Amino acid sequence: MLGNSLASPLATLASVKCYHHSAADLVTYTNVLPLSLNSSSYHGVIGGVRMTRVSRNKWRVVCSTTQVETSSENPKTWEECKEALSCFDFSVEEKDKILGKAFGHVHSPYWTEERVKETPKVETLNQILEFLRGLGLSDEDLHKVMKKFPEVLGCSLEEEMKPNIGILENQWGITGKSLRNLLLRNPKVLGYNVDCKGDCMAQCTRCWVRF
Structure with a gap:
């Protein structure tokens, strides 16, 4: 004081x-x-x-809070998505920041310039959370994953997450506890969508070469 x-x-x-x-x-x-x-x-x-x-x-x-520019068109939808994160023991500010980074309302180097602002949908959010729980991740694990990699909620379930898990399981033989440990250590693998094979494509934050 x-x-x-x-x-x-x-x-x-x-x-x-x-x-x-x-x-x-x-x-x-x-x-x-x-x-x-x-x-x-x-x-x-x-x-x-x-x-x-x-x-x-x-x-x-x-400031003690994060300034997040949310969509004025769908404030109810934003609040519903925050409610979907209630079981993970995040503060109100943390929920806003997680959703903001995942859906382009807060700048994130992970997306480079490709991410445009999007209004999150609670149905899609719940599908992603249930998919991750199905991989053996507890709510405590998911708290750690979203804390480390909030952008995970903005990744495509069908085009990125499911195919990437298939690669890890089928090509690398990573399943069960080994898969869980990998996701806790490097959750960004869920959003990899390019493989430059050593010939840089300037998309390093989402490239398999980092794996």
């Missing part, structure tokens, strides 16, 4: 400008009248908001 020696109100905001970054939980405010602090860097709380002073006239507000 800010020291008691600071006068109240703690600061006055004038001509506030906000810069929202799609992949960060930071909002930067400029033109903030400086507090009477000698230090060039200061961490404190103003009006219940955590703030970091980065220069004399510049403060960084550290």
Whole structure:
């Protein structure tokens, strides 16, 4: 907290400008009248908001939630999908972030530039979760998978996940507990959809060469 020696109100905001970054939980405010602090860097709380002073006239507000631009056309559908994740013990912010990364509402390097914003469908979400449970993954396992690789919910079940599991089982002989352990260690294998065979196609995040 800010020291008691600071006068109240703690600061006055004038001509506030906000810069929202799609992949960060930071909002930067400029033109903030400086507090009477000698230090060039200061961490404190103003009006219940955590703030970091980065220069004399510049403060960084550290937000506790992730800004996710959800579809205004189907807010009910988004909430239904969040409800489908309730059994995995995620916070509200984590659910928004997982769905955001999976369906193009939050930038993710995994998709490069190919992912366009999409409204998730709870039916498709449940099909993916049931498929993964059928591979021997418990809800605790699925929590770890989605934490490590939230984009899994945006991968195609028929065109990517099922064929990839077939490759792992039939070509590599990876089944049962070995398959479960692999998915916990490297869940991105569920979304591989190219194999450059050493001749780079600039799609490294989704290439079998990483396997």
